[in-house]
Amino acid sequence: MGKRANGEGSLYQRGDGKWCASLRYEDPTTGERGRKTFYGRTKTEARAKMKAARDRIDGGGPVRDSSATVAQWLAEWRQTTLAASSRKATTKANYGCLAKRHLEAGAIGAVSLERLRPADVERLIIALRARGLSEATVQRVFNVLRMALADAVRDGLMARNPAAAIAQPKVARKEARFLSQDETRRILEAARRTRYYAVLATIAALGLRRGEALALRWADVDLDAGTVHVRGTLARIDGELVVTEPKTAKSRRVLALSPGMVRLLKDTRKKQLEERLRAANIWQEGGYVFTTPCGTPFEPRNVLRALTTAAEHAGVEGATVHTLRHSAATMWLENGVNLKAVSELLGHADIRITADVYGHVSAEVARAAVTASAAAIGL
Structure with missing residues (x-):
């Protein structure tokens, strides 16, 4: 069960002209109370940001995505979620290697979870192809990222999975090479x-x-x-x-x-x-x-x-x-x-x-x- 927002929050204008929207919420799991303030150049902008946060909370997501980088999350994911999964040891080793080599060490690894967008995932795919990796490898790297981000959503670090909005890279079927x-x-x-x-x-x-x-x-x-x-x-x-x-x-x-x-x-x-x-x-x-x-x-x-x-x-x-x-x-x-x-x-x-x-x-x-x-x- 996710967090529930309390009321509509408060909306006011600061002396410098900016508008502030303050949202109070309570986490029913822990009972902890929190407050998040959003800023906008107009009243409408501030209210929209607060509403988006309230919708995230009511939908079971975090009020704000984690500031941890993709690389930091993947490192933790490898040692916890992936390690605890029922996948074969060879599969775990393969996923871990793909994560370290192509994601954590790449440009996308430096992006924070809160700033990660579908366009970043698309840029990753383009970059992997530019490096001459096979389509099969590009697809596997993408799938590892999508799985890891899905687990970040599960753990409340993100409200949505940016990779889920991207179509899986296709791999052209090749006829098997065989000998006479x-x-x-x-x-x-x-x-x-x-x-x-x-x-x-x-x-x-x-x-x-x-x-x-x-x-x-x-x-x-x-x-x-x-x-x-x-x-x-x-x-x-x-x-x-x-x-x-x-x-x-x-x-x-x-x-x-x-x-x-x-x-x-x-x-x-x-x-x-x-x-x-x-x-x-x-x-x-x-x-x-x-x-x-x-x-x-x-x-x-x-x-x-x-x-x-x-x-x-x-x-x-x-x-x-x-x-x-x-x-x-x-x-x-x-x-x-x-x-x-x-x-x-x-x-x-x-x-x-x-x-x-x-x-x-x-x-x-x-x-x-x-x-x-x-x-x-x-x-």
């Missing part, structure tokens, strides 16, 4: 003699996200049944490698292993046991499938470097670890796996995500099917 089967084979062949071959091959075969593959533990793998359970994702958060919950509820899934994948993982397990014996007391047992020579999980950035190096040796441009995931999905679709099944294999939260990313592939598959059926009846 030959390109994927060449990259894996180039990586075969490295210790990263097994994890890259697993991502390419199962369409896993990098973090999902690195979080796999032997307890998640049943080599006899030929299955693997995806239960978490590994990422570096605040300097530590941490396994968190999967990206979405549907990211928790069970995937079938081909005979070749079973052989690969058995070989990986055998080599790991040999390394464990050699490492002796420096071995750090975490139960991970893909590890360093001392048993710790792979550093995500090193897996990316290994893929990039292999791609260069294979003469393949524009490949990333995520490209292997896209390529697996594309091959499934091209081999007749329906879109719903591919969505489940990828662990997408909604089949519409799969359709957006791989719509061009499924359309080509549909065209090929129609052409083949027409040819079969002589058309």
Whole structure:
């Protein structure tokens, strides 16, 4: 419940000709009484300012927005509201990084909450684009600011959220970059003699996200049944490698292993046991499938470097670890796996995500099917 204004307040003219409007109010939550004075060159101007304040109070807002700067509020927001939220640790870390890098350190960070206007948010968007940031990053920064300001309104620091009046920056949909089967084979062949071959091959075969593959533990793998359970994702958060919950509820899934994948993982397990014996007391047992020579999980950035190096040796441009995931999905679709099944294999939260990313592939598959059926009846 917000503050209620008491009466109409008082209105008078000072000796210098300026008009003053004094508003008394009481906060029903704390019982504290307050008074706010507004000034204007005319009686009408002073009265309008008082009325605006009374409307804010009656609507549950503060009589006046906080004088704290956007940067000061964001710093507090990161340590309180964001930290206490139920969002994934990786999401919190990402939001915090975006806030510090692009908002607190930027021009908008120096603006006080009481002076922040929708035009300031629009200038932020223009400035981010001018710096060459991707539209996806611009959108994420905007969303972080909008969330933080919404919480400032909730906490009574602002009456309205200036970012809520601005349309979210759009991100043009891009078709996923994918590799041909030959390109994927060449990259894996180039990586075969490295210790990263097994994890890259697993991502390419199962369409896993990098973090999902690195979080796999032997307890998640049943080599006899030929299955693997995806239960978490590994990422570096605040300097530590941490396994968190999967990206979405549907990211928790069970995937079938081909005979070749079973052989690969058995070989990986055998080599790991040999390394464990050699490492002796420096071995750090975490139960991970893909590890360093001392048993710790792979550093995500090193897996990316290994893929990039292999791609260069294979003469393949524009490949990333995520490209292997896209390529697996594309091959499934091209081999007749329906879109719903591919969505489940990828662990997408909604089949519409799969359709957006791989719509061009499924359309080509549909065209090929129609052409083949027409040819079969002589058309």
